[in-house]
Amino acid sequence: xxxxxxxxxxxxxxxxxxxxxxxxxxxxxxxxxxxxxxxxxxxxxxxxxxxxxxxxxxxxxxxxxxxxxxxxxxxxxxxxxxxxxxxxxxxxxxxxxxxxxxxxxxxxxxxxxxxxxxxxxxxxxxxxxxxxxxxxxxxxxxxxxxxxxxxxxxxxxxxxxxxxxxxxxxxxxxxxxxxxxxxxxxxxxxxxxxxxxxxxxxxxxxxxxxxxxxxxxxxxxxxxxxxxxxxxxxxxxxxxxxxxxxxxxxxxxxxxxxxxxxxxxxxxxxxxxxxxxxxxxxxxxxxxxxxxxxxxxxxxxxxxxxxxxxxx
Numbered sequence: 001x002x003x004x005x006x007x008x009x010x011x012x013x014x015x016x017x018x019x020x021x022x023x024x025x026x027x028x029x030x031x032x033x034x035x036x037x038x039x040x041x042x043x044x045x046x047x048x049x050x051x052x053x054x055x056x057x058x059x060x061x062x063x064x065x066x067x068x069x070x071x072x073x074x075x076x077x078x079x080x081x082x083x084x085x086x087x088x089x090x091x092x093x094x095x096x097x098x099x100x101x102x103x104x105x106x107x108x109x110x111x112x113x114x115x116x117x118x119x120x121x122x123x124x125x126x127x128x129x130x131x132x133x134x135x136x137x138x139x140x141x142x143x144x145x146x147x148x149x150x151x152x153x154x155x156x157x158x159x160x161x162x163x164x165x166x167x168x169x170x171x172x173x174x175x176x177x178x179x180x181x182x183x184x185x186x187x188x189x190x191x192x193x194x195x196x197x198x199x200x201x202x203x204x205x206x207x208x209x210x211x212x213x214x215x216x217x218x219x220x221x222x223x224x225x226x227x228x229x230x231x232x233x234x235x236x237x238x239x240x241x242x243x244x245x246x247x248x249x250x251x252x253x254x255x256x257x258x259x260x261x262x263x264x265x266x267x268x269x270x271x272x273x274x275x276x277x278x279x280x281x282x283x284x285x286x287x288x289x290x291x292x293x294x295x296x297x298x299x300x301x302x303x304x305x306x307x308x309x310x311x312x
Contacts, residue, residue: 006032009022009085012036012123014090015043021251024053028055036091038211085137085138093112094206095162096209140193140258147165147167156227200246206229
């Protein structure tokens with residue numbers, strides 16, 4: 001699918017961050033864009049901005065944790081535009097847990113799994129049959145090197161990184177690999193892709209706790225303050241690391257180019273983080289210890305009394 005003009009793209013998590021950037025980029029290519037998000041006001045604003053730019057856009061409030069909501073999204077897209085050609089399962093929530101994984105609130109696990117994993121499954125189940133009936137189309141699932149490559153050992157604030165987020169992203173990679181195989185078996189023109197947004201991204205996922213739904217309300221009292229992007233940047237600065245954000249437009253370009261090139265792996269240029277993949281493969285083949293695990297600063301993990309609410 002090289003000529004995208006007039007085609008229809010659906011992006012979950014479309015009210016901000018990567019999703020909003022993808023929606024805008026698709027629209028600039030002449031596509032009709034459907035932004036879906038659980039946050040109604042930001043969604044309305046994002047849709048209005050695209051419309052003001054001359055992009056034919058539709059905003060649909062959608063809760064990806066609820067299959068009936070995603071199914072309704074699919075029906076509304078087809079009813080409004082008559083077809084769908086690109087589906088980006090992009091909605092996600094970041095890590096909100098503190099301490100070691102056995103200390104994580106069960107509500108954190110449920111929230112992460114329901115959004116990051118079931119949200120992708122719901123998107124596949126609701127949209128792939130439509131794409132198969134058409135005979136072509138693309139499914140793009142947003143992953144992360146944190147989990148897709150290997151889990152970060154130490155988090156942005158210095159303590160043990162949440163186990164919830166990387167576990168869900170490892171699942172997204174496995175889901176997408178399986179989807180690719182299943183589609184290949186049918187002989188269809190529908191294609192599967194996995195997106196690894198590279199670099200450091202300035203998105204709301206760092207502060208997902210600000211939009212935590214009541215149904216996933218924490219059941220444990222926090223011992224440490226909730227993470228903010230400013231605090232994360234302060235830690236990088238104190239470690240002597242200068243942060244340069246990857247433009248979200250670059251990620252959106254990556255998706256567009258990946259669709260046109262029919263690339264399963266939607267990844268940026270080779271980066272230092274790629275070394276984790278080689279090191280992990282070497283560890284597996286040598287039946288060795290997982291010494292490829294690093295912290296968010298790219299340093300190898302080691303024992304330390306510095307924790308995010310965990311007891312050393």
